Amino acid sequence: MKTAWLLLAVALTVPAAEPGPRRSGRDTMSPALQALQADDSQHPAQLALALGRELWSAGARSCANCHGEPATLRGAATRYPAFDAGLIDLPGRIQRCRVRHQQQPAWAPESEPLLALAALVARQSRGLPLAPPHGPELDTAASQGRTLYMTRIGALNLSCAQCHDERAGQRLGGSLIPQAQVDDYPVYRLEWQALGSLQRRLRGCLSGVRARIWDWDSDELMALQAYLARRSAGMPVQPPGVRP
Ligand code: HEC
Numbered sequence: 108m109k110t111a112w113l114l115l116a117v118a119l120t121v122p123a124a125e126p127g128p129r130r131s132g133r134d135t136m137s138p139a140l141q142a143l144q145a146d147d148s149q150h151p152a153q154l155a156l157a158l159g160r161e162l163w164s165a166g167a168r169s170c171a172n173c174h175g176e177p178a179t180l181r182g183a184a185t186r187y188p189a190f191d192a193g194l195i196d197l198p199g200r201i202q203r204c205r206v207r208h209q210q211q212p213a214w215a216p217e218s219e220p221l222l223a224l225a226a227l228v229a230r231q232s233r234g235l236p237l238a239p240p241h242g243p244e245l246d247t248a249a250s251q252g253r254t255l256y257m258t259r260i261g262a263l264n265l266s267c268a269q270c271h272d273e274r275a276g277q278r279l280g281g282s283l284i285p286q287a288q289v290d291d292y293p294v295y296r297l298e299w300q301a302l303g304s305l306q307r308r309l310r311g312c313l314s315g316v317r318a319r320i321w322d323w324d325s326d327e328l329m330a331l332q333a334y335l336a337r338r339s340a341g342m343p344v345q346p347p348g349v350r351p
């Protein structure tokens with residue numbers, strides 16, 4: 108990945124700053140990108156949202172048949188990851204409905220229909236605070252996620268915390284290091300030219316530090332998501348986000 112990440116690994120002898128108040132990644136990106144995210148008619152995820160609405164009511168046993176309007180799921184996206192015979196995130200819940208209730212084969216991870224529906228469902232929760240649920244399995248996962256977050260990994264030997272807690276707001280090559288708040292997922296990332304899930308974003312950071320890239324829906328990615336959701340708990344969400 109980018110050489111800037113390597114240079115940071117070298118520069119880490121400089122003492123770290125104390126983490127400041129919580130700020131969403133959308134509030135630290137450029138004004139042009141903030142405007143893009145705030146304007147539904149310009150939003151780069153609008154095609155995906157249109158696809159999501161189409162899929163919502165397609166077929167005999169559609170999402171609409173059981174759930175009615177997408178707006179009935181307002182609030183749902185703020186309550187993930189959840190535990191239901193295993194840890195699931197929002198795309199995972201939609202896969203469950205696809206397999207369990209529609210009796211259709213699961214979509215591939217990060218496939219267009221899955222992300223489109225995730226964006227449509229997540230959008231219904233705009234403005235609501237993140238409120239991840241608790242419970243024995245989720246508590247264990249969140250504490251494992253916190254350990255992963257604090258542990259140095261990869262060829263660059265960096266922890267998530269070294270960038271996102273200690274160096275948030277600093278520049279890494281061309282990019283600003285955000286606080287890694289998870290309030291806007293899924294996001295349309297300009298670098299991807301596509302919508303992507305939080306798991307994709309996390310895999311990008313793993314690749315950045317040249318660590319092993321955990322599988323989709325792996326225990327590690329679910330644990331990190333459980334921790335990150337608690338770390339961002341209470342922050343109002345504005346999905347789908349836009350990111351550089
Ligand atoms: C070398 C510094 C660095 C490390 C280490 C790192 N990241 Fe990141 N992360 C970034 C940068 C920079 C971005 C912004 C996107 C970009 O330009 O790549 C980012 C973006 C993110 C975002 C998206 C935030 C938003 O506002 O959308 C999340 C979440 C995140 N990282 C989580 C993690 C986790 C979890 C780890 C540990 C597994 C990690 N990162 C490790 C630098 C880092």
Ligand code: HEC
Nearest residue numbers: 168169170172173180183200201203204205208209224228
């Ligand atoms: C046959 C009825 C049925 C269909 C069709 C269906 N669902 Fe569901 N859905 C449910 C039930 C029942 C639940 C509660 C969890 C469970 O029992 O699986 C649920 C839960 C959910 C949740 C979680 C709500 C929350 O509060 O956390 C989401 C999101 C969701 N469905 C989305 C969808 C989408 C998107 C589709 C279409 C791809 C869909 N569902 C199709 C019955 C259905």
